[in-house]
Amino acid sequence: MEIVVCLKPVPEAETRLRVASNGTTLDVEGVKFVLAGYDESALEQALLLKEAVPGSKVHAVSFGPAPRTEEVLRSAIALGADLATWIEGPSGPGADPVTAARVVAAALADVPHDLVLCGKQAGDDEAGLFPGALAETLGLPDFDSVVDLRWDAGAGRFTFLRATDAGGERWQVPVPCVIGLQQAWNDPRTAKLPNILKSRKAPIAKRAAAEVPGPASVPVGFALPPPRTGARLIDYKTPDEAAQKLVRILREEAKVFP
Amino acid sequence: MPDFALSPEQESLRDMARKFARTEMAPHAAECDRTPRFPEEIYRKAYDLGLMNLNVPTEYGGTGLGLFDQCLLVEELAYGCGGMTTSVIANCLALEPILLGGSETQKQRFLTPFCSAYNFASFCLTEPSGGSDAGALKTRARRSGEEYVLDGEKCFITNAPHASLFTVFATVDPALRTRGITAFVVPRSAAGLSTGKDEEKMGHRASSTSTVRFEGVRVPVADRLGEEGEGFSLAMRTLDQTRTPIGALATGIAQAALDHAAGYALKRQSFGKPIGEHQAIQIKLANMAQAVRAARLLTWYAAWTIDRGAKGTLESSIAKCFASDAALHVADEAIQTFGGYGYMKEYPVEKLLRDAKLTQIYEGANEIQRTVIARELLRQYA
Numbered sequence: 001m002e003i004v005v006c007l008k009p010v011p012e013a014e015t016r017l018r019v020a021s022n023g024t025t026l027d028v029e030g031v032k033f034v035l036a037g038y039d040e041s042a043l044e045q046a047l048l049l050k051e052a053v054p055g056s057k058v059h060a061v062s063f064g065p066a067p068r069t070e071e072v073l074r075s076a077i078a079l080g081a082d083l084a085t086w087i088e089g090p091s092g093p094g095a096d097p098v099t100a101a102r103v104v105a106a107a108l109a110d111v112p113h114d115l116v117l118c119g120k121q122a123g124d125d126e127a128g129l130f131p132g133a134l135a136e137t138l139g140l141p142d143f144d145s146v147v148d149l150r151w152d153a154g155a156g157r158f159t160f161l162r163a164t165d166a167g168g169e170r171w172q173v174p175v176p177c178v179i180g181l182q183q184a185w186n187d188p189r190t191a192k193l194p195n196i197l198k199s200r201k202a203p204i205a206k207r208a209a210a211e212v213p214g215p216a217s218v219p220v221g222f223a224l225p226p227p228r229t230g231a232r233l234i235d236y237k238t239p240d241e242a243a244q245k246l247v248r249i250l251r252e253e254a255k256v257f258p
Numbered sequence: 259m260p261d262f263a264l265s266p267e268q269e270s271l272r273d274m275a276r277k278f279a280r281t282e283m284a285p286h287a288a289e290c291d292r293t294p295r296f297p298e299e300i301y302r303k304a305y306d307l308g309l310m311n312l313n314v315p316t317e318y319g320g321t322g323l324g325l326f327d328q329c330l331l332v333e334e335l336a337y338g339c340g341g342m343t344t345s346v347i348a349n350c351l352a353l354e355p356i357l358l359g360g361s362e363t364q365k366q367r368f369l370t371p372f373c374s375a376y377n378f379a380s381f382c383l384t385e386p387s388g389g390s391d392a393g394a395l396k397t398r399a400r401r402s403g404e405e406y407v408l409d410g411e412k413c414f415i416t417n418a419p420h421a422s423l424f425t426v427f428a429t430v431d432p433a434l435r436t437r438g439i440t441a442f443v444v445p446r447s448a449a450g451l452s453t454g455k456d457e458e459k460m461g462h463r464a465s466s467t468s469t470v471r472f473e474g475v476r477v478p479v480a481d482r483l484g485e486e487g488e489g490f491s492l493a494m495r496t497l498d499q500t501r502t503p504i505g506a507l508a509t510g511i512a513q514a515a516l517d518h519a520a521g522y523a524l525k526r527q528s529f530g531k532p533i534g535e536h537q538a539i540q541i542k543l544a545n546m547a548q549a550v551r552a553a554r555l556l557t558w559y560a561a562w563t564i565d566r567g568a569k570g571t572l573e574s575s576i577a578k579c580f581a582s583d584a585a586l587h588v589a590d591e592a593i594q595t596f597g598g599y600g601y602m603k604e605y606p607v608e609k610l611l612r613d614a615k616l617t618q619i620y621e622g623a624n625e626i627q628r629t630v631i632a633r634e635l636l637r638q639y640a
Contacts, residue, residue: 034273067266071266071270074266074270075270078270190274190277190278190307191270191274191307192306192307192308193271193274193307193308193309193312193321193323193331194308194316194321196267196270196271196274197267197271197321199270200266200267200270
């Protein structure tokens with residue numbers, strides 16, 4: 001089975017983001033980019049499938065500039081990806097999700113894929129547009145918020161659980177398809193030191209990004225959330241008194257309800 | 259130009275150790291300290307990830323890292339838990355005599371099977387009657403045909419209750435002092451070898467420490483490292499290699515103390531503002547930050563010197579001594595920053611002080627480091 005997993009380098013979770021002076025992009029100077037969140041779960045899912053289905057290959061694909069894109073692909077190789085393709089993108093903040101999907105779809109034209117896995121949304125902008133846009137461009141069905149994807153060899157189909165607000169849905173879907181993985185359900189593995197060392201020397205196929213229409217969307221502006229004002233403590237002797245005081249404040253001062 | 263930037267490879271090694279320390283070690287550090295408990299499930303993971311036999315070349319199944327890269331990893335691990343780090347890196351100390359003094363056959367015979375599975379090894383030099391004065395050790399090795407017979411007792415031996423392999427220093431003739439000391443490799447299965455009860459320690463309580471007794475333990479001549487009388491020099495050359503990572507371990511503890519203190523200083527209010535806005539606390543934090551950075555840079559410099567092929571006795575002694583003193587000082591100031599809370603076991607900083615203390619004592623007490631530093635220094639003026 002040929003499994004493609006699409007990975008997006010995102011700023012490390014502890015990063016203090018800054019808005020660039022133009023007000024419409026983030027300043028990524030000096031920001032450390034990592035493989036994180038939903039994409040880690042997607043890669044872990046790919047590796048679990050590879051271990052379950054003999055003869056499978058995991059092919060990591062990422063679109064973006066040096067050095068962050070190469071670093072994310074090297075971490076994927078250290079974790080167990082067999083192949084890596086780096087689609088070179090412009091420096092600075094990444095492309096919008098739909099444009100990125102079009103670029104990756106063009107690259108997948110000559111990359112075998114029985115299954116394309118992605119995080120259901122990126123760990124930075126959390127747009128959640130990439131898997132759907134990729135499936136649309138490739139003409140494949142797509143499913144998101146997926147956990148626990150398995151290969152049913154008898155039926156020749158994938159089965160999975162889809163997490164919903166109400167509970168879960170169990171699905172059976174045909175090959176090939178695009179699947180957006182839910183985050184943090186499968187305890188992504190840690191790379192072993194010897195594999196990290198080997199990954200530094202592993203080949204990465206580099207290719208230019210295809211010309212695609214776009215950009216599909218342009219940010220109008222970024223702003224940091226306003227600073228939080230101080231919390232207010234309610235003095236009380238009994239829970240009843242606390243509730244009465246809170247209701248009064250919510251009704252008369254905050255005017256949350258009449 | 260000297261370059262302090264890490265390579266992308268070094269960054270990825272460090273990131274991996276940082277992740278392991280913060281997600282696997284740190285969440286269990288307080289519990290393992292309090293109980294105390296030797297967390298085998300964490301050590302097994304550390305082994306699986308290649309963190310345990312860092313200095314053994316890959317051809318014998320180790321990770322095969324240079325000293326600089328080892329130090330990067332050790333600092334990160336110690337940030338998570340100093341005690342666990344001691345147990346994770348103790349194999350490096352125990353196996354170094356085989357790497358430095360073993361024949362090719364011995365390396366293949368001992369290191370390859372050892373590294374192919376989750377195993378602990380222990381370095382047996384210190385004895386109840388002395389540690390710093392290693393030349394005066396009393397454990398005897400008497401030649402008997404094609405064997406030696408070992409009798410004596412070692413103490414404060416890291417991981418001994420769990421070890422499957424021991425590198426042991428014994429004397430063939432106490433009158434010869436350092437020139438009588440000889441090194442052996444002894445498997446746990448050797449008849450007459452026994453380990454004592456786990457010692458109750460002030461810190462590093464996730465690590466295990468005990469005595470090791472040798473009562474008529476028969477060791478084949480083929481398991482002697484080098485010649486008779488070469489053991490003392492082998493022990494000293496081993497410590498030249500393994501001292502620097504103790505500097506890194508101390509730096510990790512110190513960095514953790516600084517991070518806790520600075521985080522607390524931003525949150526804790528007194529006299530209407532965060533205590534970090536009071537100059538008394540600012541001066542503390544500034545001094546702590548200087549000590550942490552100086553410790554790290556001295557450690558890096560010693561590791562870099564040794565990786566370039568130099569002996570690095572002076573550099574590694576300076577790094578170990580300075581970083582361990584710095585760790586104790588920074589942990590102490592972190593407690594002071596926390597005030598009464600810092601003294602409470604519910605908060606993480608008092609453990610750092612107890613863990614830091616050992617780094618001044620083990621792998622050559624700082625008094626010995628200063629003796630070495632002065633001797634090496636005066637040699638340059640003679």
